[in-house]
Amino acid sequence: MNRRSLDVTSRTTFDHLPARAEGDGWRHESIAVLDVESPRGEDRVELGFELDGGTEILPHHVDRVPLAPDQARSLAADLEAAAAAAERGEAMVSRRG
Template sequence: MADRILSVTAYTTFDLVDAIAEGHGWTEEAVGVLNVKTPRGEDAPDEVLLQLELDNTELEHLPAHAETVTLSAEQARELAGELERYADSVDGEE
């Protein structure tokens, strides 16, 4: 990804995922970076950050940008549970 906003390192959760950007009347596919982290420099962080950045060189409708969702610990656990439930469904375990 050229013009990257998120720092992608060996610690990035997923550095290449297939993603879709959708808007009114358009849909574009691109690879992206999906990362989960806590804010830096805090001894006891009180939030979890979920970040997504799509490769803007593959997109016509969006400028270079990254999205960040701030989750409480409880929300992060709820999301993790939902991801597990849907993963089980994909694996045929539900």
């Protein structure tokens, strides 16, 4: 396993999740870290995602997505709706679809 770019602590949202990256003609499965934070003094929420890479196809990196508070709430609502649909065995697509 490579050195982590995202800090994995007891407060990390999710660590060691099964994950995959896909591209044109390739697929890489590994473990990943997903973290959500709101940096002090900033009006944003940040999602951080790090999949163990370290291959020529997938170099070691972290993806970060900054969200405004209203965007974070919209994402949270979609996650709640998707979880409820999954529990019922139903499909759910994005509201923006």
